[in-house]
Amino acid sequence: MNPTDGKSISSRPALSEDERLDERKRERSEPIALPAHVAGSGRLDRLVDTARDYARAAASENTLKAYAKDWAHFARWCRMKGAEPLPPSPEMIGLYLADLASWSSLSPSKSASRPLSVSTIDRRLSGLAWNYAQRGFTLDRKNRxxxxxxxxxxxxxxxxxxxxxxxxxxxxxxMVATLPYDLPGLRDRAILLLGYAGGLRRSEIVSLDVHKDDTPESGGWIEIMEERALLTLDAKTGWREVEVGRGSKDRSCPVHALEQWLHFAKIDFGPVFVGISRDGKRAREKRLNDKHVARLIKRTVLDAGIRSELPEKERLAMFSGHSLRAGLASSAEVDERYVQKQLGHTSAEMTRRYQRRRDRFRVNLTTAAGL
Incomplete structure (x- = not known):
């Protein structure tokens, strides 16, 4: 590879402070704008703002934050090598990936010098491709x-x-048995049971509204019926409906827990799961962050004594928001296609990745083949 067309990377002049400031301004500039030959107007400017909002909605907030960090990391790496991040150079990106897989030159700390995992490197490359697209460039990932x-x-x-x-x-x-029956306890009980029975992602749980179109940032809404609750979700793979049936007992029923929370929190509009006042007696209007779900799972895992034979640090690392989806897939003794539909997977193979305890040898091909 010859990323500099015959010139040594180290021979290229470093950017001045003013040039770095200009570059940062370019990086922060909005990708959606009027063509240069079109005169601006109040209505067109408003449409530009609307288009920018739609562009930002093309990916989740967490994904956009990750992509922004990916670009910042790559731009800093380029500056340290005396190179430019724009326009895209497949040669330089190949060197960058090799550096990520070997060691990081961006930090003197020992922990930061560890090679990144393959999945993280692949994600970094996706982040670069997205960022280049926003700046009007195309990154050919198939380039040799x-x-x-x-x-x-x-x-x-x-x-x-x-x-x-x-x-x-x-x-x-x-886990739910560790929660009190005060307002925070009612909310957290509904989060755990609904997330488990629905096989929901933590972002899907907190994005729910009471009704359709209650809030602009809604990721779905709920309908509570006599025998079940129907969730309509704007998920990663598109809109889907998730049915959550009533449980055999009130203490383990996700629909009952949801009804109790909505009733005592006096929520009939807007986000389903919100913060609570410091005195624990009043529901606020602001939607919960999905990190609350992850923290809730880890806290109740510890309080319930699950895997207590292991050190606390290991136990905390073992469980996350995805543990709820994996739990439903592993515990539901039903035909695999029903679990696949509930989780919103496009393939049965993806569903099997979530099934930690399924009977992998239910069909014995060895004996079926006559051995």
Missing amino acids: HIATVLAGIKRKHARPPVQKEAILAEDILA
């Missing part, structure tokens, strides 16, 4: 300088994915 380096990284460093522990039926019952 990128594709061959990435293929080599995957061949040499790829490892099986680290899966979070599934929260099984007995676990979720023990």
Whole structure:
């Protein structure tokens, strides 16, 4: 690879402070704008703002934050190498990926010098492709300088994915049993049971509204019926409906827990899951952050004594928001296609990745083949 067309990278002049400031301004500039030959007007300017809002809605907030960090990291790496991040150079990006897989030159700390995982490197590359697209460039990921380096990284460093522990039926019952019956307890009980029974992502849980179109940032809404609750979700794979049936007992029924929370919190409009006042007696209007779900799971796992034979640090690392989805997939003794539909997976293979405790040898092909 020859990323500098015969010139040594170290021979290229470093950016001045003013040039770096200009570059940062370019990086922060909005990608949606009027063509240069079109005169602006109040109505057109408003349409530009609207188009920018739609562009930002094309990806989740967490994804956009990750992509912004990816670009900042790559731009800093380029500056340290005396290179420019724009326009895209497949040769430089190939070197960047190789650096990520070996060691980081951006920090003197020992922990930061560890090679990144293959999945993180792949995500970084996706972030760069997205950022280049927003700036009017196309990054060809199939270019040999990128594709061959990435293929080599995957061949040499790829490892099986680290899966979070599934929260099984007995676990979720023990976790909700640790919660009090005050307002925060009612809310958190509804979050755990609804997330578990619906096989929901933590972002899907907190994005729910009471009704359709209650708020602009809504990710779905609920309909409570006699025998079940119907959730309409704007999920990663598109809109889907999730049915959550009533449980056999009130203490384990997700629909009953949801009704109790909405009733005592006096919520009949807007976000379903919100913050609570400091005295614990009044529901606020602001929607919960999805990090609350992750913290709630870890806290109740500890309080319930799940996997208590392990050190606390290991137990906290084993469970996350995805543990609820994995728990439903692993505990539901039904045909696999029903679990696939509930989780919103496009393939049965993806659903099987979530099934930690399924009977993998229910069909014995060895004996079926006559051995």
